[in-house]
Amino acid sequence: MNTATQPTSNNELYAERVQRLNDAIALRQPDRVPIIMNSLFWHTRHAGLSFRDAMYDYDGLSAATRKALDELQPDAYVLPHPIMALGPTMDIMGYRQLKWPGHDGVSNDVPFQYLDKEYMKADEYADYIFDPTGFMLHKYLPRIATAFEPLAKLPNFPSLYYTRIIHSTRSFANPDLVNAFQTLQKAGEEMGRMLGKTVQFIDDMAALGYPLAESATALSPYDLFADYFRGSKGIMLDMFMRKDLLLEAMDKAAKLIPLQAIPAAKHSRSKGVFIPLHWPGDGLMSPDQFKTFYWPPLRKVVMTLIENGLTPIMFWEGGCTSRLEHIMDIPPGKCVYFFERTDIFKAKEVLGKLVCLRGNVPGTVMSAGNPDDIKAYCKKLIEVAGKGGGFIMDGGSGIPDESKDENVQAMFDATREYGGYA
Amino acid sequence: MSDNQKKLIEMIVGMQSPEAIELTKVMLEEGADPNTILDICRKAMDSVGQKFEAGEYFVPELILAGDMLERISELVKPLLKEGGGGQKKTHGKVLIGTVAGDLHDIGKNIVTFMLDVNGFEVKDIGIDVPVATFIKEIQDFQPAVVGLSGFLTLAYDAMKETVEAIKTAGLRDNMKIMIGGGQVDQVICDYTGADGFGLNAMHAVKFCKEWFGVKE
Numbered sequence: 001m002n003t004a005t006q007p008t009s010n011n012e013l014y015a016e017r018v019q020r021l022n023d024a025i026a027l028r029q030p031d032r033v034p035i036i037m038n039s040l041f042w043h044t045r046h047a048g049l050s051f052r053d054a055m056y057d058y059d060g061l062s063a064a065t066r067k068a069l070d071e072l073q074p075d076a077y078v079l080p081h082p083i084m085a086l087g088p089t090m091d092i093m094g095y096r097q098l099k100w101p102g103h104d105g106v107s108n109d110v111p112f113q114y115l116d117k118e119y120m121k122a123d124e125y126a127d128y129i130f131d132p133t134g135f136m137l138h139k140y141l142p143r144i145a146t147a148f149e150p151l152a153k154l155p156n157f158p159s160l161y162y163t164r165i166i167h168s169t170r171s172f173a174n175p176d177l178v179n180a181f182q183t184l185q186k187a188g189e190e191m192g193r194m195l196g197k198t199v200q201f202i203d204d205m206a207a208l209g210y211p212l213a214e215s216a217t218a219l220s221p222y223d224l225f226a227d228y229f230r231g232s233k234g235i236m237l238d239m240f241m242r243k244d245l246l247l248e249a250m251d252k253a254a255k256l257i258p259l260q261a262i263p264a265a266k267h268s269r270s271k272g273v274f275i276p277l278h279w280p281g282d283g284l285m286s287p288d289q290f291k292t293f294y295w296p297p298l299r300k301v302v303m304t305l306i307e308n309g310l311t312p313i314m315f316w317e318g319g320c321t322s323r324l325e326h327i328m329d330i331p332p333g334k335c336v337y338f339f340e341r342t343d344i345f346k347a348k349e350v351l352g353k354l355v356c357l358r359g360n361v362p363g364t365v366m367s368a369g370n371p372d373d374i375k376a377y378c379k380k381l382i383e384v385a386g387k388g389g390g391f392i393m394d395g396g397s398g399i400p401d402e403s404k405d406e407n408v409q410a411m412f413d414a415t416r417e418y419g420g421y422a
Numbered sequence: 423m424s425d426n427q428k429k430l431i432e433m434i435v436g437m438q439s440p441e442a443i444e445l446t447k448v449m450l451e452e453g454a455d456p457n458t459i460l461d462i463c464r465k466a467m468d469s470v471g472q473k474f475e476a477g478e479y480f481v482p483e484l485i486l487a488g489d490m491l492e493r494i495s496e497l498v499k500p501l502l503k504e505g506g507g508g509q510k511k512t513h514g515k516v517l518i519g520t521v522a523g524d525l526h527d528i529g530k531n532i533v534t535f536m537l538d539v540n541g542f543e544v545k546d547i548g549i550d551v552p553v554a555t556f557i558k559e560i561q562d563f564q565p566a567v568v569g570l571s572g573f574l575t576l577a578y579d580a581m582k583e584t585v586e587a588i589k590t591a592g593l594r595d596n597m598k599i600m601i602g603g604g605q606v607d608q609v610i611c612d613y614t615g616a617d618g619f620g621l622n623a624m625h626a627v628k629f630c631k632e633w634f635g636v637k638e
């Protein structure tokens with residue numbers, strides 16, 4: 001246990017936790033290794049919610065999250081609502097990129113899964129590059145949700161001027177579009193309900209002394225095209241067959257992505273911007289491909305966020321040990337590298353003076369191991385990755401849905417037991 | 423081997439997709455034997471696999487190689503005589519599928535492709551495969567190796583249940599089971615009761631070669 005004076009109020013507790021986290025990020029030595037509660041369905045199961053209810057019952061999700069926070073007393077938490085409490089809105093809009101529990105024949109007790117498909121055709125890069133807004137409105141959005149289908153009938157605004165703009169109002173009386181706007185209004189009202197409850201939850205938790213770990217998300221331009229546009233097979237073929245178009249489109253995306261993340265983060269309690277990285281893994285591309293297609297556009301996004309006073313938190317999914325030497329060109333103490341299966345001890349050697357590390361208690365051990373295994377791994381993490389500060393404890397990919405309760409508790413206990421910097 | 427045949431191998435191994443497809447068309451127009459073209463593809467895929475194993479090629483090269491093979495097969499297949507279909511798969515039968523609840527397929531597809539080009543007879547039974555379907559497919563196809571794929575952590579239990587069901591159905595003896603999918607390790611291998619785990623397609627090929635006694 002650390003020997004710091006015990007805080008007397010929730011406000012002090014909040015400030016102490018924020019300080020601990022900020023010290024780690026800025027590569028200073030905090031009083032103790034900070035630990036984050038980062039769970040999607042583990043804690044909702046723990047509270048007895050079905051996977052379906054976790055996605056539909058806003059109050060249930062909030063109550064389950066508060067229960068876990070009270071039990072684990074983390075230094076910060078990842079807000080589950082924006083990624084989980086989407087069921088009702090997705091139902092209204094007819095969203096097609098996810099399969100989720102309780103919808104369309106999926107059982108109530110499985111997590112949601114993203115559908116890896118080609119949402120943008122190979123010959124549409126030029127459309128995206130020429131006019132990303134037009135491409136989104138007329139082609140992309142109609143493909144990903146029923147309610148967006150009629151948007152294809154919207155006028156091509158940049159082609160209009162003077163009287164043509166007046167004439168274009170005709171489109172807004174198109175019955176399909178009118179219907180779509182009505183449906184989208186309902187979706188918007190539902191989303192408003194969800195976000196209202198979410199903001200209330202954030203405030204309530206802050207009053208209880210629990211800070212947010214991050215407040216917005218961004219993504220890597222390569223992942224944008226791999227996951228959401230071209231599909232995993234499409235993008236890999238594009239690296240060979242449409243190299244210049246892919247690079248140009250990613251360059252455009254690198255400027256667009258921060259436009260969403262910066263205002264979201266600036267109006268929030270946390271300056272952390274979470275960037276989940278899905279395709280940087282060791283085997284998933286060659287070092288040359290990584291240096292050409294992955295890192296430069298991602299680095300552009302990261303630098304823009306940093307220039308705007310935000311803290312990019314990059315989650316490097318899978319193992320990225322071979323990438324460590326290639327991701328050193330960032331300013332020191334300005335972001336977090338959150339590793340899943342990367343050799344975090346080697347990462348400490350290579351990147352320890354540059355960037356705060358987060359992770360990486362193995363998900364396999366959280367699910368199938370025992371508390372002694374967890375404690376031993378956490379102790380080593382603290383001693384090696386945590387040496388001198390610049391380290392935040394978390395599961396490799398947060399707390400897996402199937403984690404044993406006693407293993408989650410062991411991760412938190414071990415951090416408090418071994419994590420103090422005397 | 424003719425100049426064009428050599429060139430086709432070089433183009434496939436060199437990841438020159440449009441050029442390889444174009445040359446295939448020319449060769450077929452000039453009367454090349456479709457079976458010979460498939461043999462050439464197989465030789466080229468061997469080299470691609472070796473380069474992957476040597477750390478020179480990565481997943482994108484396997485995907486592009488698979489895509490080239492698919493396109494060339496589409497050109498060649500209508501020209502094959504009845505009963506023709508390229509080289510016979512000799513090394514043994516492997517059944518592979520993504521376990522119940524999990525929809526991920528890219529890793530499984532790559533493993534299927536690599537086993538196929540390495541001479542194994544592979545049956546891919548898809549994604550989100552219920553335990554009962556695995557059992558029925560095993561009874562019908564009678565593979566000596568079963569591959570269970572999964573990316574989500576829920577796959578751990580689905581893999582364990584599938585292995586147990588195989589045991590209960592009396593099919594586990596004389597069978598090897600491998601698991602894969604990026605989220606597995608020795609802890610999960612022990613947990614599920616599988617015989618081996620792999621983190622990439624070449625691990626699966628290595629296991630199968632070892633278990634079937636295939637000489638390099």
